[in-house]
Amino acid sequence: MQHAGVDALWISQPANIRYLSGFSSPEDAKLLLTPEAALLYTDSRYALQAAQEVVTEVHIARSPATLEHAAGRVRGLKVGFEAEHLTVAGLDDLKQSWQAELIPLRQLIEMQRLVKSDDEIVLIRRAQAIADAAYAEVQPQIVAGARESDLALALELAMRRLGADGPSFETIVASGERGALPHGRASDKQLAVGELVTLDFGALLGGYHSDMTRTVPVGDVGPELRRLYMAVLDAEEQAIAAVRPGVRAADLDALARTVLAGHGLADAFTHSLGHGVGLDIHEGPGLRAASDEVLRPGMTITIEPGVYLPGVGGVRIEDLLLLTESSHEVLSQSPRVRL
Ligand code: ZN
Numbered sequence: 001m002q003h004a005g006v007d008a009l010w011i012s013q014p015a016n017i018r019y020l021s022g023f024s025s026p027e028d029a030k031l032l033l034t035p036e037a038a039l040l041y042t043d044s045r046y047a048l049q050a051a052q053e054v055v056t057e058v059h060i061a062r063s064p065a066t067l068e069h070a071a072g073r074v075r076g077l078k079v080g081f082e083a084e085h086l087t088v089a090g091l092d093d094l095k096q097s098w099q100a101e102l103i104p105l106r107q108l109i110e111m112q113r114l115v116k117s118d119d120e121i122v123l124i125r126r127a128q129a130i131a132d133a134a135y136a137e138v139q140p141q142i143v144a145g146a147r148e149s150d151l152a153l154a155l156e157l158a159m160r161r162l163g164a165d166g167p168s169f170e171t172i173v174a175s176g177e178r179g180a181l182p183h184g185r186a187s188d189k190q191l192a193v194g195e196l197v198t199l200d201f202g203a204l205l206g207g208y209h210s211d212m213t214r215t216v217p218v219g220d221v222g223p224e225l226r227r228l229y230m231a232v233l234d235a236e237e238q239a240i241a242a243v244r245p246g247v248r249a250a251d252l253d254a255l256a257r258t259v260l261a262g263h264g265l266a267d268a269f270t271h272s273l274g275h276g277v278g279l280d281i282h283e284g285p286g287l288r289a290a291s292d293e294v295l296r297p298g299m300t301i302t303i304e305p306g307v308y309l310p311g312v313g314g315v316r317i318e319d320l321l322l323l324t325e326s327s328h329e330v331l332s333q334s335p336r337v338r339l
């Protein structure tokens with residue numbers, strides 16, 4: 001807070017609230033940090049839960065009583081707020097209720113969340129292990145005639161049965177030409193022989209996410225799709241091999257792009273190489289050209305090159321990695337096919 005030039009902080013982004021306080025229903029809470037105290041505001045539905053979970057002082061109130069209570073704590077202070085998350089209406093309410101100087105801040109808590117603690121890594125590792133076990137269960141069902149939506153349901157059911165709190169995000173299953181949709185939600189389309197099918201899914205555990213993609217063939221997919229697949233696998237393997245502390249995120253993205261360009265697929269890789277994973281499914285560091293992030297031990301990131309050709313199909317292969325002191329560990333254990 002000193003570094004950011006503020007006396008206090010008003011936290012409204014749910015994952016940031018959870019990160020700082022431990023409260024597991026942060027969508028219905030706000031957090032105030034002052035020089036004297038850390039204070040979680042939530043409503044009476046969560047009184048018992050907050051008392052059990054939260055390490056900070058708790059005040060039970062609904063808005064506008066929340067802001068009136070906080071007003072007494074922030075009078076005359078410079079209060080930072082999360083410019084990327086507080087709504088226009090939310091900022092108006094603060095201006096009306098408080099006699100304080102409001103300072104917009106970006107990425108303050110997100111920067112702290114980049115490097116995971118041992119406890120966070122335990123949860124991310126377990127979430128990924130659940131997703132791997134679910135994939136092993138469902139893999140025999142990835143055959144001609146299977147519906148995309150049934151495969152998504154089977155994966156989500158298996159993850160729940162194996163202990164997940166839920167899926168990390170809406171499970172993606174995209175087969176055949178639908179594979180050209182990077183975020184193709186599972187439809188009622190049936191898999192057909194000669195298609196590739198892309199499955200992108202993860203488990204949620206204790207607020208933490210996992211994220212993995214596998215692309216698999218249904219029968220013989222022919223030379224063109226095989227070529228696409230092996231090009232993406234080449235890019236993924238080369239990018240993973242280069243992951244270590246001190247490497248620039250932008251350089252990893254460029255490396256994967258160069259490999260795909262070598263296969264004549266530069267224009268078909270339409271998204272960034274990867275992202276951080278934690279309390280949010282997409283968080284820092286972003287592995288993209290515009291990033292100035294440098295990888296550090298304790299970061300958890302995905303490597304996920306993909307190619308998408310409208311009318312033909314698509315391939316994405318994604319693994320979840322932990323940055324170690326000198327290198328990396330691949331947390332996702334599901335086998336990748338070679339074609
Ligand atoms: Zn994914």
Ligand code: ZN
Pocket residue numbers: 211212275302304318
């Ligand atoms: Zn991802």
